[in-house]
Amino acid sequence: MQLVLERRPERSKSMLLLSPLLALLLTALVGGLIFLFRGLNPLAALYIYFVEPLTTLWSIEQLLVKAAPLILIGVGLSICYIANVWNIGAEGQFTAGAIFGGMWPVFFPEFQSFPVLPLMLLFGMLGGMLYGFIPAFLKNRFGANEILTSLMLVYVAGLSLDWLVRGPWRDPHGYNFPKSVTFEGWQILPTMGTTVHLGVVIAVAAALGLAFLLDRTIKGFEIRVLGSSPRAGSFAGFSRDRIVLFCFLLSGGLAGLAGICEVASTVGQLQPSISPGYGFTAIIVAFLGRLNPLGVIFAGLILALSYMGGEAAQVTLGISDKIAKVFQGILLFFILACDTFILYRLRLLPRRPAAELQPAE
């Protein structure tokens, strides 16, 4: 007997929905095994990791706050990936947004009236767009691979931020800690409840907006055509270069917005580390959400849960919160693997007779 992958005539609609669920199930299974090898009761550990964070109001608010940047970045990346534009550098655009938006409180700590907040958000977005423009330009002008350029720029942004907060932007009254001034008053996003801030609303609004763009507008049509069939796209009169630029500006802008939202709320100032890898995790969010902006909302919540679970595991089980990264990696692996079944199915075949010469007579 022989296992073969057989191409389906059409994409399977049910696998399209089942594949992420299957991936989640397999991730939980492998996660359970990991806990078992650490000498923990896998069921209890999985409960602490995945269920307990949902049992208090406070932790649900935390979940929304952590999901906000993931969703905001994830929807932008979804649009990119639909168009076959591979922006891997959202983490860098996130950082660039934080730096550009953070300029206002750093240079004008006394600027304490309503306009500073929209200005910060606007600059955050512009910063992300400018940073996204670089790989787009390099790709269109020189044919440079955007996966490499956008990824490398992540480290440039991270080190720039590091240098800024250790050097020129360091808070003069901060006891030499590598931190900028603390953002205050109008420089902080308004919150609802205790911790849920405006960024959550922005993230959901962005997802809804992009779902509309993709389905109902000619721009969305252009993105989908060029992503699935570049030749047909150029026959329709659409420009590949223009879409590469559009996607990078859009996803860069949204990542930048997520960056400034994060430093203007949870973090509250610029410091060497402002993100637990949201820009990279958002790649998983985009794929888990089927590159569908509405799906990304749910995927963002699930990945946010993995961060919460990591913290819970550290506190309650005494294992490193790096376990969150392990879970995220396993999840992406299984999503990509399970996606194979959308266009293929597994079949058991009787082994073919060995291919060889068969002289007759």
Add this chain to the structure above:
Amino acid sequence: MAGSAKGSEMPSGSKKSKKQAPPKYLLEAINIDKNFGDLKANDQVSLRIEPGEIHALLGENGAGKSTLVKIIYGSLQPTSGEIRWMGRPVSISNPAVARKLGIGMVFQHFSLFEALTVAENIALAMPGDFDMQKLSQTIGRVSKTYGLPLNPDATVGDLSVGERQRIEIVRCLLQQPKLLIMDEPTAVLTPQEADQLFLTLRRLAKEGCAILYISHRLQEVKDLCHRATILRHGKVVAEADPRTETAASLARMMVGADIKVVRPAKARAGGKVKLAINRLGQPALGPFSVALHDIFLEVHEGELVAIAGVAGNGQAELFDALSGERTNPRSDAIVINGTKAGHLGVGARRKLGAAFVPEERLGHGAVANFVLSENVVLTRHNVEAGLIRSGLLDLTKAADVSARVSKDFDVRKPRPDPEARSLSGGNLQKFVVGREMDRRPSILLVNQPTWGVDAGASALIRQALVDLARQGSAVLVISQDLDEIFEIADRIAVLSRGELSPAYPASELTYEAVGLLMAGAHEKTKSSKGERHAISA
């Protein structure tokens, strides 16, 4: 039919006893059938190759040449029929088996790693272990013996197309084949490189290696080959000795003059020029692309002009240049309805009243995973009022258009608005042609309007093209199907190696004349010597 095809000399195969040695034929393919669904790609095809002969396999695109060759090389299995190798029936289940028997093949498109050296590329194809040092020496020796100069240590990326082909040939020769299959080897070569190749092939044949030579360059076949098997519509229509035939008689066998339908031109003379192509030229984009030279053509209102020619002579490039998918720095190279349009993109040219139907239906003319109404938007988004309103799609409107096209052109589909890929080839082609016709374009360009389409759909599409022209539009059709061209065209021009002949009234042309033009009789630039001979043949 003059210049008789020697179809009757085909032996029936059963006369020969299997025990008799040595066998007369190296390879016999007997009554091969190969069906793809309803399509009979090979229909009772028989082919016999003697040791040491250069045997041509002739036929238009789609005649079943590559299917037959793939069966011989083991990459396809016949639906029925028998293959004998040196008199013994064999089953060639995959290319490795074919190579083990002694069959080598040089493909039209090479499979080489550009970053590796010549020797490394060859080593990759060798079965079992090898000694790099010794292999390099062997390569040097073989390439010298057969006049295929190659430096084993050169990096493939630095080599010309001709040199790359030599690697593929040497790679085959190292396995000491008894039969070498060459698929359109001169398609990518300069005339000098082609001459060099012929020397090598003749030498190989003299040493007893048979060569199955696939080509549609008739003069070449006449010069080089000892025998020819000619395929049309999946059947063997003739076996001939090309040395005693003329290029014209070979062309006639290839395209089949017996189904000729000449249609009296009904076009009004002296209409306005709607589409003018003035000295259009452009360089080739890569080794498998064809440069266009100095193309001149005017298409008048009410007229249907057809461009004949064998595939790969610049049809795709001409289509892209006319549609605007590749723009031209000279704006007056293409004039659409009186407006200079050479520099304009495809959208702007559509706005001037032109419409285009490319050869490739899925992936070019339509997006496979989009539903039909979305595919309406694909080519009509900037020419159709109301389809897009302030950036928003009106999909109900698009669905209306899709329904109208489906009704007018009899597009049969499983659901009201299915994905394009779920339609059969003929139905999708009717949709893609109908989508453009529905606009009532004043200029319509169609590349291969009935390629791979069943007879009923073909007739419908051809009639629609003629009707559109009679209503006053200018219609330009690029086609390889001479029957189709003679059926619908008012004037005919022929494209060969990127050069376009003048357009002659269809009533003044014969199949022979078109066949000669297809072989390059009109070419002005320095072509291969062989092709120049075609004029006098």
